Amino acid sequence: TNMGGRLEAHLREVKAAELIRTALRFYEDPEGSLLELARSLGVPVLEKGGTWRGPSGWGYDIVARTLDEKVELVSSQAYLRTLLNDALIDFLARVGVCGASRDEVRECLEAWERALSLSGTFVAQRVWYLFFDEENRRLWLSYIMRKYGLSAEQAEEVLDGIDVLPASKRRPEDTYYTLSARNMTNTEFPNHQLNVHLEYQKKSLRLEDLAEAVRVNWGPESLDLLLKMPEFRKAYEVTREIKAVLLEVGVKGAGELGEEGLRVDEWKSFGPRVKTMRGFTEAYNKFREECLKRAKNV
Known part of the structure; x- marks a missing residue:
């Protein structure tokens, strides 16, 4: 997700x-x-x-x-x-x-x-590319068969059971720019579904041009700007340990991947996670207090 x-x-x-x-x-x-x-x-x-x-x-x-x-x-x-x-x-x-x-x-x-505005799209595209780009997907199938002793059919079942799931959308492009026929599920709140539909009604979009939008480079200059931000690199790059696995699999371009990605022990202090959990926690506590107050009144 x-x-x-x-x-x-x-x-x-x-x-x-x-x-x-x-x-x-x-x-x-x-x-x-x-x-x-x-x-x-x-x-x-x-x-x-x-x-x-x-x-x-x-x-x-x-x-x-x-x-x-x-x-x-x-x-x-x-x-x-x-x-x-x-x-x-x-x-x-x-x-x-x-x-x-x-x-x-x-x-x-x-x-x-x-x-x-493209930061989330870039992250979704990178994850999808590393696992599900046609050539990389074949490499993962071979790796899974080799490492776990699975048949070709079993390895296919494993990869077919995994999707990249873009969520927390802010604009129609967040959906349109991450479309793919394989291993991609876009999750949409009703208001976002409506915005996506209204954007299509403007007749400025051709779905056939976006069928595999996840493969499109939507802005190399924008990516260059974002890579100047350490907080973005935590989301976009990999760790040394993940890179070693990608190299073992033979993933295309794995050797050029940056290694400043978020480590497991850093997750608890990562900005979006901290802000999200603090907001969710305070909302829960307020809801709990209201429930207790009403229960006591009854």
Whole structure:
């Protein structure tokens, strides 16, 4: 399961915070300047200094006391659902971060926004390619037969029982760009199903052009940008141990794969996982409290 939308949201927050922190180094009054940006974005803060508090967009509130924590609050998806925000553009342009003029800043952020929107797609495509691209699939079949003593039919049954599952969609392209006739299941909430359908009704899409969209390179420049982010590389690259297995199988291009992928012991501290679980946990606790309160009343 590839929770692409949650990866994208986290990466956007990381990038926004990086840009804001860089800009603050050029402002004479960093917290005062951040306060102006916060108010422009609708963050519920009243004054400089003290503690700031506001929803994160992940299902929990952020309580910010230090300047760094306040940057995280301002950068959260509750207030910056896209980097193409006029208040952010003005904030960066005033000190020449991401471009020397407002137009250059916008152009820079447009490139980043497109890259971020493809981050989940790139991860789904990589996983699918490593296992289910035609040549790699044949290599895996041979490896499974050789390693586990299975027949060709049994090895086929094993691989046919595994799908890549893109989830947590944010836009129709998240579905259209990951279509494949083999080993791919796109999971859709009803509202996302509707958005996918409405996009098709515009008549700008030809399904025959997207039948194997998972094989298409949707933006090499965008991937190059994302690979500058350590948090993206954790999701997109492999570990040394996984790479060794891929090399043993003979997977195409395995030797060139980066080795900064997320290790098992790092999963508990990975940004999208931390934010998701904190939001789910707080939602559960609130629901539990409400159930107990009603039960006591009865």
